Amino acid sequence: MIDPLSLPLLSPAVLVPVDVTAGLAVAWLLVRPRTRRTWWRWVGLGVVVGGGAALLATWWFGDVHDVVGVAPTLVDRVWIAALGAGLGLVVVGLIHTRWWRKAVALVAAVVFVLATGLAVNRDGGVYQDLAQALGRETVPALADAGTAPPAPSASASTAFDPTLWSTWHAPADMPTTGRYGTVHIPGTVSHFAARDAIVYLPPAALVADAPALPVMVMMSGQPASPESVVGPGHLVQTLDAFAARNHGLAPIVVVPDQLGADADNPMCVDGPLGDSATYITTDVVGYVTSHFHVATGPRAWTVGGFSQGGTCSIQFASARPDLFGSFIDVSGELGPSIGTRQATVDGGFAGSDAAYEAAQPQAIMAVKAPYADTTAFFAVGQNDTRYGRIMTENSAAAERAGMSVTRYVSPGSAHDWTTATNGFAHGIGALYPRLGLADSVQQP
Numbered sequence: 001m002i003d004p005l006s007l008p009l010l011s012p013a014v015l016v017p018v019d020v021t022a023g024l025a026v027a028w029l030l031v032r033p034r035t036r037r038t039w040w041r042w043v044g045l046g047v048v049v050g051g052g053a054a055l056l057a058t059w060w061f062g063d064v065h066d067v068v069g070v071a072p073t074l075v076d077r078v079w080i081a082a083l084g085a086g087l088g089l090v091v092v093g094l095i096h097t098r099w100w101r102k103a104v105a106l107v108a109a110v111v112f113v114l115a116t117g118l119a120v121n122r123d124g125g126v127y128q129d130l131a132q133a134l135g136r137e138t139v140p141a142l143a144d145a146g147t148a149p150p151a152p153s154a155s156a157s158t159a160f161d162p163t164l165w166s167t168w169h170a171p172a173d174m175p176t177t178g179r180y181g182t183v184h185i186p187g188t189v190s191h192f193a194a195r196d197a198i199v200y201l202p203p204a205a206l207v208a209d210a211p212a213l214p215v216m217v218m219m220s221g222q223p224a225s226p227e228s229v230v231g232p233g234h235l236v237q238t239l240d241a242f243a244a245r246n247h248g249l250a251p252i253v254v255v256p257d258q259l260g261a262d263a264d265n266p267m268c269v270d271g272p273l274g275d276s277a278t279y280i281t282t283d284v285v286g287y288v289t290s291h292f293h294v295a296t297g298p299r300a301w302t303v304g305g306f307s308q309g310g311t312c313s314i315q316f317a318s319a320r321p322d323l324f325g326s327f328i329d330v331s332g333e334l335g336p337s338i339g340t341r342q343a344t345v346d347g348g349f350a351g352s353d354a355a356y357e358a359a360q361p362q363a364i365m366a367v368k369a370p371y372a373d374t375t376a377f378f379a380v381g382q383n384d385t386r387y388g389r390i391m392t393e394n395s396a397a398a399e400r401a402g403m404s405v406t407r408y409v410s411p412g413s414a415h416d417w418t419t420a421t422n423g424f425a426h427g428i429g430a431l432y433p434r435l436g437l438a439d440s441v442q443q444p
Helices: 012-030 039-064 074-094 099-124 226-230 235-245 276-291 308-319 341-348 353-358 361-368 385-400 417-431
Strands: 179-183 197-201 215-219 252-255 301-306 326-330 375-381 404-410
Touching: 012 074, 012 099, 039 074, 074 099, 197 226, 197 235, 215 276, 215 308, 226 235, 226 252, 226 417, 235 252, 235 417, 252 276, 276 308, 301 308, 301 417, 308 326, 308 361, 308 385, 326 417, 341 353, 353 361, 361 385, 375 385, 375 417, 385 404, 404 417
Parallel strands: 215 252, 215 301, 301 326, 326 375, 375 404
Antiparallel strands: 179 197, 197 252
């Protein structure tokens, strides 16, 4: 029996039937009732008013007030305008028509909304299936995902080996792919109420006498969840592909929840919205070091993320070079934000302008500079002009602060999960030599 929650929302098998049904609904609604001689005049008015109102609303909420933090793409605007025009046609079909025509119009309205939602979702690559759209967890617990990794001996070294790629010899019984699953990381010190994290263990971590591997802490954007990084972000596929080319070597990756809920944004600082910074830098780091055989020292630890998670990565890496020696910032913001400056200061910093200013990555870098050994990887979508400007500013500041900077532009994408997927893949590949996992940069 097919699980309806596994319905693939990005598949043509779902998109095409819905779009065809929407087209048929339009054709049916355009048929003139015999009793409506002025039908076409009303149809034209409904389509123009509906489409125009939708475009105006998109501009007002998306461009002027920036309610979701990302400007609508051309695809968004076209589909939302089409939805408005379609709903205008529906309204015309409800006035002075027979009951069955009203019923068809109402069904058409549902189809139009569904088609638009699927199209916008596909453009951003946000939800892979119905379960994700409904916020249902589909990743199993790590304990249920396979055999637990062998525990290292008490004398096993945790020293970082920058030449691990040349000294590691994969045993014959090593799995061909890594495994991943959810774990609960309690906010023991921070008291931050986080959702379950996801941990990826590469093949080299699943054998006896496994080497001490480097660590990556990767974060989603907002609104999203850790599952978004391994779903729309395709992180596991990326890591398995790199591991397959490098004798099972890949970083151990933890994807924690720095948000608390999809709609929340504590901005990766300690403040009125929750001590998210302490959760990541103390509780998450402590959990990883105590549960897995990982290498120690900042050279072995990377922090990264997409959008809000990218902002968090530059915040943490610039503030804690003693903890994170590298970071991957994919389409991050200039700094922590929950909207306007005043809303951010009031909501996240208890009204303190000084605390807000001190939390900005460029301010942190100016204070901490020069950085002795920090590598920064910045990525952005080619069509993302807003975050492209931000990447230019933050990456220039990182260079001035003494960091080693690499920039990557994802071709043909915008502020979406395609950019995240490409940015993660190129960023991880660029760090392979630094992490001791290969002798050269790995191309996805």
